[in-house]
Amino acid sequence: MSVKTKLNFTLNSRPVNIEVPVDMTVLNLFRDFLDLKGTKYACGEGECGACTIEVDGKTINSCLMMAVDLQDRDVLTIEGLQKGNMLHPMQQAFVDHGAVQCGFCMPGMIIQANYLVKQNPSLTREEMKRGLEGNICRCTGYTKVLDAVAAVVGLKG
Amino acid sequence: MSDIKHYIAPTTLEQALETLALGRVTILSGGTDLTPQVSVGRRHFEDTLMNIRRIEGLSQISMQGDEIRIGGSATVSDIRYHDLIMKYAPLLCETASHFASEQIRNAASIGGNICNASPAGDMIIPLLVLGASVELASWTKGVVQTRRIPLDEFFTGPGKTLRNSNELLAAVIFKKPSADFVGFFRKSGPRPALEISTVSLGIGGEMKEGKFQHVRVAMGAVGPTPLRGRQTEAALEGQKLTRTIIDHAVLAAQQDASPIDDIRATKWYRNHLVAVFTEELLYNVCQN
Ligand SMILES: Cc1cc2nc3c(=O)[nH]c(=O)nc-3n(C[C@H](O)[C@H](O)[C@H](O)COP(=O)(O)OP(=O)(O)OC[C@H]3O[C@@H](n4cnc5c(N)ncnc54)[C@H](O)[C@@H]3O)c2cc1C
Ligand code: FES
Ligand code: FES
Numbered sequence: 067m068s069v070k071t072k073l074n075f076t077l078n079s080r081p082v083n084i085e086v087p088v089d090m091t092v093l094n095l096f097r098d099f100l101d102l103k104g105t106k107y108a109c110g111e112g113e114c115g116a117c118t119i120e121v122d123g124k125t126i127n128s129c130l131m132m133a134v135d136l137q138d139r140d141v142l143t144i145e146g147l148q149k150g151n152m153l154h155p156m157q158q159a160f161v162d163h164g165a166v167q168c169g170f171c172m173p174g175m176i177i178q179a180n181y182l183v184k185q186n187p188s189l190t191r192e193e194m195k196r197g198l199e200g201n202i203c204r205c206t207g208y209t210k211v212l213d214a215v216a217a218v219v220g221l222k223g
Numbered sequence: 224m225s226d227i228k229h230y231i232a233p234t235t236l237e238q239a240l241e242t243l244a245l246g247r248v249t250i251l252s253g254g255t256d257l258t259p260q261v262s263v264g265r266r267h268f269e270d271t272l273m274n275i276r277r278i279e280g281l282s283q284i285s286m287q288g289d290e291i292r293i294g295g296s297a298t299v300s301d302i303r304y305h306d307l308i309m310k311y312a313p314l315l316c317e318t319a320s321h322f323a324s325e326q327i328r329n330a331a332s333i334g335g336n337i338c339n340a341s342p343a344g345d346m347i348i349p350l351l352v353l354g355a356s357v358e359l360a361s362w363t364k365g366v367v368q369t370r371r372i373p374l375d376e377f378f379t380g381p382g383k384t385l386r387n388s389n390e391l392l393a394a395v396i397f398k399k400p401s402a403d404f405v406g407f408f409r410k411s412g413p414r415p416a417l418e419i420s421t422v423s424l425g426i427g428g429e430m431k432e433g434k435f436q437h438v439r440v441a442m443g444a445v446g447p448t449p450l451r452g453r454q455t456e457a458a459l460e461g462q463k464l465t466r467t468i469i470d471h472a473v474l475a476a477q478q479d480a481s482p483i484d485d486i487r488a489t490k491w492y493r494n495h496l497v498a499v500f501t502e503e504l505l506y507n508v509c510q511n
Contacts (some may be wrong), residue, residue, distance in 0.1 A: 067226060068226045068228075068268075069226075069227055069228055069229065071230050088227050088230040089226075091258065110259075110262065111262075112326070113417060115324065118326055124329040126329050126330045127255075127330070129258075130255050130258045131254055131330065132254055134232070134274060135232075135254070135274055135276060178325070182325075196325075199324050199325070200326045200327065201324075
């Protein structure tokens with residue numbers, strides 16, 4: 067077994083202090099140690115985006131990031147979007163537009179869409195497509211996903 | 224998988240280089256190459272895992288005199304949106320925008336792309352066109368020593384470079400291109416995103432009084448390393464880009480390339496792409 071190290075970071079606005087093996091990925095840490103199963107494991111190699119999370123305001127594939135690199139960082143996962151019983155506007159838009167089918171890709175898709183809109187509140191449809199290139203969905207065909215994101219952008223603009 | 228015995232995340236370059244000097248260290252930057260390579264068993268961790276993303280200043284992009292300096296841990300996203308790069312080397316931004324996906328670009332570093340030394344490493348192509356050098360730093364005789372190697376001499380084979388194991392890629396540096404500089408990049412794969420290049424090509428030079436000068440041509444995935452297209456450069460240097468000259472350059476480009484058949488494409492197809500991209504990029508240069 068690889069050596070363990072202490073890790074402190076902020077996860078969905080709460081502090082986390084934990085000891086982790088230094089060769090563990092962030093995805094592994096969240097799903098298997100912190101029991102946060104919203105973030106999905108699919109390809110495990112950066113191709114599908116199901117494991118997308120936001121770290122210090124930038125989205126990354128958590129299957130490729132080493133957990134030790136979370137030290138002092140601020141993390142947002144799908145579990146952190148909802149406020150009490152209120153869905154986040156991006157989540158609500160996905161529901162309203164029927165943009166979710168099996169749902170497996172959705173935690174990553176919604177985190178990525180939310181990040182894109184935060185980066186550029188007047189995102190065009192073309193920019194949405196480019197920004198979501200790293201998120202693969204095998205059900206929806208993407209049209210309704212884009213409609214949902216467009217609705218959020220429209221609300222803001 | 225081998226076990227890691229120590230983990231270190233140095234905050235200064237000196238600390239990092241002292242650690243490297245002790246030997247048996249795996250350098251971790253964005254992890255987008257390292258993590259999958261370890262998980263499929265193509266690579267093993269050394270005794271010490273050293274995370275270089277906390278080193279102060281290592282991701283900085285700056286102008287120093289007439290040189291542009293990109294720190295080794297600058298990410299592809301950092302480069303894509305940086306004012307200096309957009310102003311002086313938009314070729315790099317263009318390449319960055321065709322790199323993987325937004326999530327990968329936010330993690331992937333320039334140092335990792337270069338040190339992974341894939342023949343298909345995308346950022347390497349525009350850097351070759353810009354005539355870049357790498358700056359390698361080491362801890363020698365109790366002080367930080369640096370040396371520069373031109374990028375076109377740095378690669379020795381797939382995954383192999385002239386970097387010694389006690390050296391860190393501190394930065395990649397190139398001379399600020401002149402106002403007459405034009406450069407273009409083109410890569411191919413079956414999809415627009417998340418694609419390892421089947422062939423990539425970069426062409427750049429200065430357009431002065433209708434003549435293409437100081438021409439550099441770089442090619443990816445058509446040889447054991449990313450390479451300079453020397454015969455193509457010779458066919459173009461100092462020329463007006465007429466139909467005849469472009470035809471010569473296309474033939475020369477196919478001489479420069481030495482692709483192989485592999486899972487991504489056949490040798491024949493790669494040669495074909497080299498020809499098409501050469502013509503296309505030269506056409507872009509003419510339009511500019
Ligand atoms: C899904 C996916 C898509 C991809 N698409 C592309 C693409 O379109 N184009 C492309 O070119 N690549 C692509 N890649 C490959 C990869 O993302 C890049 O090569 C990236 O730039 C590597 O940087 P990193 O910071 O993640 O490196 P790491 O994985 O951290 O490191 C890579 C190697 O370099 C060494 N290293 C890192 N930094 C330094 C340094 N400063 N000094 C010395 N050694 C160092 C490490 O020890 C390791 O051996 C893709 C990868 C994935 C998983
Ligand atoms: S599981 Fe991480 S990108 Fe697919
Ligand atoms: S909704 Fe099923 S994979 Fe996207």
